[in-house]
Amino acid sequence: MTEIVITGIGATTPLGGDMASTWAGMVAGTSGVHAITEEWAADLPVKIAAHVKVDPSELIDRVKARRLDRSTQLALIAAQQAWTDAGFDWEAGEGVDPHRLSVSVASGIGGLHSLLNNWDAQRDKGYRRVSPFTIPMLMANAPAANVGLAIHAKAGVHTPVSACASSNEAISLGLDLLRLGRADVAVVGGTEATIHPLPLAAFGQMQALSRRNDEPERASRPWDADRDGFVMGEGSAILVIESLEHARARGAKIYGTIAGAGITADSYDMVQPDPSGEGQSHAMQKALQDAGLSASDIRHVNAHGTSTPAGDMTEAHSIRTALGKAADNVVVTSTKSMTGHLLGGAGALETLATLMALRERIVPPTINLEHPEAGLDVDVAANVARPLPEGDLAALNNSFGFGGHNVAIAITNANATF
Amino acid sequence: MATTEEIRAQLAELVNDVAGVPVDDVQLDKSFVDDLDVDSLAMVEILVGCEEKFGVTIPDEESKNLKTVGDAVAYIEAHS
Secondary structure, three states: OOOEEEEEEEEEEOOEOOHHHHHHHHHOOOOOOEEOOOHHHOOOOOOEEEOOOOOHHHOOOHHHHOOOOHHHHHHHHHHHHHHHHOOOEOOOOEOOOHHHEEEEEEEOOOOHHHHHHHHHHHHHHOHHHOOOOHHHHHOOOHHHHHHHHHHOOOOOEEOOOEOEOHHHHHHHHHHHHHHOOOOOEEEEEEEEOOOOHHHHHHHHHOOOEOOOOOOHHHOOOOOEOOOOOEOEEOEEEEEEEEEHHHHHHOOOOOOEEEEEEEEEEOOOOOOOOOOOOHHHHHHHHHHHHHHOOOHHHEEEEEOOOOOOHHHHHHHHHHHHHHHHHHHHHOEEEOOHHHHOEOHHHHHHHHHHHHHHHHHHOEEOOEOOOOOEOOOOOOEEOEOOOEEOOOOOOEEEEEEEEOOOEEEEEEEEEOOOOO | OOOHHHHHHHHHHHHHHHHOOOHHHOOOOOEOOOOOOOOHHHHHHHHHHHHHHHOOOOOHHHHOOOOEHHHHHHHHHHHO
16 A cells, blocks of 8 residues: 655644644653633633644734634644645745645634634624634634635645544545545544633533643643543644655655554434443554554554543553453553643644654653552653654554544554555 | 714724724725625624614615615714
């Protein structure tokens, strides 16, 4: 099968304004979670979140920003980095034959700030105060469409939506498009910007968010016995992917390979994971099969690991089920312990973290893992980064979403010969 | 009562705020679309901004007649 390689990376996250600073923060075990200081959080049960380290207003022209939801602004920042990193020209908005260039950029929720701010304006001051840009700002495909406009992508612009699995699904779609020969280059990833009173209240009402308001940096603690929910984060991560042949022909630098993807649905419950972990473990096994890898090739898993009481242990069990005895040689981590949960941006960010782990041969820690939950049957890189061995390496990145969506992405290092 | 120039200057600030057009370019003889490159959605925002700033009402059916900066200033002078 056609080998699909990663040739450009970009991110803006709670740990840094690009992937290099984000990665440095991850390896150092830095938390990006802070108290929300705005007045609106005072009455909420949840007063912590992981905002992007570099506010988009520092990078995007004010007039342009008026027409772009925050989620789209973050996606454009990450996409510009990735596109430039891949050796293409962002300002000229070109570099690849437009008819052979595709975009697949996800958002789990869409332009939430635009939707709610305009409703506030309408309710308080009347319909004339609703911005005529509201619809193109709030629609879930706005980030993908704006990235497509910037780089002149004409081979299809897509927005897979599967809650917190969305951006892994976007990567999977891009992989399929390239393998099917429908594009030569795909820009894939995800974005989210939902730190606003409504989602904090709504996820809070589900009892899904940590309420460790007095210790923000210790709130996201996957697999720890004292975990009490996830921390909402925001940000975007984008990858440029293309066939190995295409990358070589243009002399591109190659970060690694998207070796395969596996997608399943639990069909069990809208928001609770199937406790048997069947759907999750099947997604991992399908990713291995798609990649032509065996369980013993896998040395690292970047877990979904959100720090919720139910989800973390189900996933650990699923990893054990999917990989069997080979799981003994796998270092598992959850970078959400540091970044919080980027929802529709999580899969792409963690796919990049997985890629960096293989390149740098180091697994970032799962911070705040002070008292591992009884029965934790996988080897988690608790609190300190863990080295990976020399030689070819393969890894998995898991993302799961409300609705029962499970998406696993398999990554290998550049020039691997499995 | 504000002078024509005062209204033009305030409108120019609004056009700059919404569409990024330099304030000095917003002169009475300029067409919003053809000269200042203001698109139709930005035009809606500018006219709603005028309602707020000058206390006028600009019905949707009237807005298509306001093609130049001068048209808008004249409308505001006549209706404020």
